[in-house]
Amino acid sequence: MSDRIGRRAVCLWSLSAYGAIALASAFSPNFTVLLVTRVLSGLALAGIYTVTFPYFLELLPSRTRGRAAVYLSIGWPIGVLAAVGVTQLLAGLGWHVVAIASALAGLWVFAIRAWVPESPYWLAGQNRHDDAAAVLRRLGADVPASTRFEVVAPERAGRPVELLRGRLLRITLQMLVVNFTFNWGYWGLQTWLPTLLQDKGLSMSASLGFVALSALFMIPGYVSASLLTGRFGRKKVFLPYVALAAVSGIFFAYSGSMTELYIANFALSFFSLGAWGVWNTWNGEFFPTALRGTGYSWATAAQLVATSLAPSVVGFLLAQATGFSTTVLFITSFLVVALLFAAPLPETEGQDLE
Numbered sequence: 001m002s003d004r005i006g007r008r009a010v011c012l013w014s015l016s017a018y019g020a021i022a023l024a025s026a027f028s029p030n031f032t033v034l035l036v037t038r039v040l041s042g043l044a045l046a047g048i049y050t051v052t053f054p055y056f057l058e059l060l061p062s063r064t065r066g067r068a069a070v071y072l073s074i075g076w077p078i079g080v081l082a083a084v085g086v087t088q089l090l091a092g093l094g095w096h097v098v099a100i101a102s103a104l105a106g107l108w109v110f111a112i113r114a115w116v117p118e119s120p121y122w123l124a125g126q127n128r129h130d131d132a133a134a135v136l137r138r139l140g141a142d143v144p145a146s147t148r149f150e151v152v153a154p155e156r157a158g159r160p161v162e163l164l165r166g167r168l169l170r171i172t173l174q175m176l177v178v179n180f181t182f183n184w185g186y187w188g189l190q191t192w193l194p195t196l197l198q199d200k201g202l203s204m205s206a207s208l209g210f211v212a213l214s215a216l217f218m219i220p221g222y223v224s225a226s227l228l229t230g231r232f233g234r235k236k237v238f239l240p241y242v243a244l245a246a247v248s249g250i251f252f253a254y255s256g257s258m259t260e261l262y263i264a265n266f267a268l269s270f271f272s273l274g275a276w277g278v279w280n281t282w283n284g285e286f287f288p289t290a291l292r293g294t295g296y297s298w299a300t301a302a303q304l305v306a307t308s309l310a311p312s313v314v315g316f317l318l319a320q321a322t323g324f325s326t327t328v329l330f331i332t333s334f335l336v337v338a339l340l341f342a343a344p345l346p347e348t349e350g351q352d353l354e
Contacts, residue, residue, distance in 0.1 A: 001047070002293030003157045006126075007055035008118040010293075012109055014047025019106015026099035050300045054284045054292045058119035059139065062352050066234065069284075070226035070277035077218040077273065121289040121353060124149035125157065157290040163298065171286050172295065177341045179302035182242070182279065185334035186272050188310035189249070213262075214269040221274035233349035234282040235342075241275035242339045248272075249332030253325040272335075285348040292353075 002010040018041050025037035053069065060068050083102075090097045117139070123132035133143040156162045163172040221241075228237045245268055252264035287295035310331075317327050 002051045002054070002297075003122075003290060006118055006122055007051050007058065007293065008112070008116065010047045010051045011055065011112050011116075014044055014049075014051075015106050015109040015112070017044035018048075019103050019109065022103035022106065023100060026096045026103065046300075050297045051293055053280050054296045055119055057281065057284045058121040058289070058292070058353065059117070061141075062350055064230070065285075066278075066281050066349055067226045067230035069281035070222055070229055073273070073277035073280050074219055074222045076276075077215040077222075080215050121292075125151055125289045127151065156288075159291070160294055160298070162291055163287070163295055168287065168291070168295075171345065172298070174341050174345055175283060175286060175295070175299055176302045178279070178338045178345075179283070179299045180306045181334040181341070182276075182338040183303040183306040184310045185245075185249070185331055185338060186276070187307045188314045188331040188334070189268075189328065214265055217266045217269040218273035221270035221272070222277045224270075225274035225277045229278050229281070229349065233347050234278055234285075235345065235347050238275050238278040238282060239339060239343060241271045241278065242335055242342070245271040245275060246332050246335040246339065249328060249335060253328035253332065279342075282345070282348060285351070285353060286345070288354040 021037055021041040021044055025034055025041060028034035028037055053072065056072055057065055057069055086101050087098055090101055117135045118131070120132040120135040120139075123129075123135060129148050132149060133145075133147045136143045162168065225237055225241060248264055248267035248271060252261065252268055255261040255264050283299050284292060284296050314327060314331060317330065
């Protein structure tokens with residue numbers, strides 16, 4: 001939809017629908033209604049979840065695109081910490097109040113409506129050249145009057161089959177594998193981290209505190225990756241960060257003391273999320289404007305398939321008593337696969353979006 005009706009429209013409709021449905025869920029009379037409304041709210045939220053990075057990339061000049069887009073990823077750990085904090089603060093008032101608080105995220109629609117313009121790339125792709133030029137001027141660019149932009153294959157807009165044709169086929173397949181394996185390597189561990197830590201002797205409350213501290217270490221990971229990607233490019237930052245995340249995972253699996261466990265997991269959080277920041281940016285730069293939203297939606301879908309499957313598979317391994325070290329090594333092996341499939345992808349730092 002974002003390739004067909006625009007990035008801004010999808011953001012506005014997605015957030016509005018999410019806020020309304022999430023608010024309705026707070027008044028569910030039974031579990032069945034609650035389940036249905038939460039599923040629908042997730043469906044609604046998928047719009048802004050998918051379009052945010054392509055949209056942001058298209059609002060930035062090439063020279064700052066990588067650095068700024070990685071900073072956008074910092075919203076993830078900040079949001080996680082805020083959600084945990086609000087839940088702890090309001091939990092005593094009941095789940096209804098927590099659900100109402102979650103619906104407040106939909107109010108951000110007013111900020112987007114007031115301050116964020118439509119993507120000039122998308123406008124140009126729709127042959128709305130004057131509107132695209134007006135947005136560029138608003139963003140500080142010097143665009144002469146009556147400018148006409150070069151438009152690449154507008155008839156391909158929003159057609160998923162186009163991702164599997166020509167030169168895009170190889171990139172699409174590599175991108176899907178990296179998204180799936182990278183998310184598996186990260187999410188499979190994070191979902192079961194409290195349980196794994198309890199196997200190491202931590203209480204549940206101590207384990208959750210451990211997870212919260214790990215989220216804090218994500219932020220400097222993002223910041224360092226942001227500074228480095230603008231200087232060295234996507235590939236020269238992403239590949240070493242994923243490799244170091246895998247090494248940290250192995251160290252975590254064989255930690256012999258609580259101190260080693262903390263150091264290894266903090267290193268894993270630092271390098272994994274630093275790599276994620278770069279990947280979220282790099283991932284949105286592979287496709288032409290007509291297919292950028294579509295390509296990124298496929299990437300997001302691959303991530304969410306891994307997010308759905310990994311917890312169950314890891315839980316099965318734990319139930320089979322495979323042990324802490326074996327389970328963590330299995331999860332970490334997916335990071336190695338992500339590294340191998342990302343290595344041949346093209347560098348995009350400093351290049352104009354197509």
